[in-house]
Amino acid sequence: MRFAHVSDFHFTHLTWNPLRLLSKRLLGNLNWLLMRSGSLAEEPVLALPQLFKELGVDLVLLGGDFTTTSLKEEFLKAVAFVQKIESPWLAIPGNHDHYTGKSFREKHYYRYLTNVQKPSLGPFTLKEDGLEAHRIADGWWVVALDTSVARGLTSSRGLFSEVLEGNLDKVLQLIPRTESVIVLNHYPFFQHDHHSRTLERSEALEQLLKKHSHARMYLHGHTHSHILADLQKNQLPLVLDSGSCAQVSKASWNLIDLDETGCTVHVYGWKEGWKKQRTEKVTWNL
């Protein structure tokens, strides 16, 4: 099984319509203009669907932050992008996709990017319950989480709620321990970032991952920095941060080949085109 993990697309549409700027969006636009407009680009993102096809990708996992301020025009750019992906894909929202209080309350993200495949297990859906489980291959599952919430002006914190903790515990109990789980979330569960950008109650998520040792991989984005951390010795999963595929100076994503003994991670970086930068092999501690 060969899959791609790619995240933090940040499609942008600037608006100066005052009615649409009566929200955190004004700050988001200014932040984009002052800090991000030179560092984020659509070109690397738009090159991905054709590359996925050439590389024979079976499944694409899309890790959130499709938009910058949850504007309809940004979501429509994201929809046009995912429609070009020929393989099946599964997506989760990031904090920029629930950016304003209104877009979060009314779940605007799910008008555009609800997963096509029905969840394979239980009644849970991302939109209603914040998680869904998909069987992606013999013995392999993806459990996708939505831990993004709208916050105040200067915060991008996520939340792993007590309800979500209970539901994730149930789902991981239902998946046989002889099978393996990939957890897909926007936020990392370990705290190495400024407090205002981290996941609230991440310790509870970490404890749950420790308890369910068949959660072999934990994929996230949000930090815009590539990370590969094999935490199996600490009874935790292999952690992969894909980085952002749009942040031109350090754009990255991962191509991952799974087998029974482990996985091979091919790290792609952007330099006037996507190039494979390195390959790492990880063996499962069974």
Ligand SMILES: [Fe+2]
């Ligand atoms: Fe992001």
Ligand SMILES: [Fe+2]
């Ligand atoms: Fe994010």
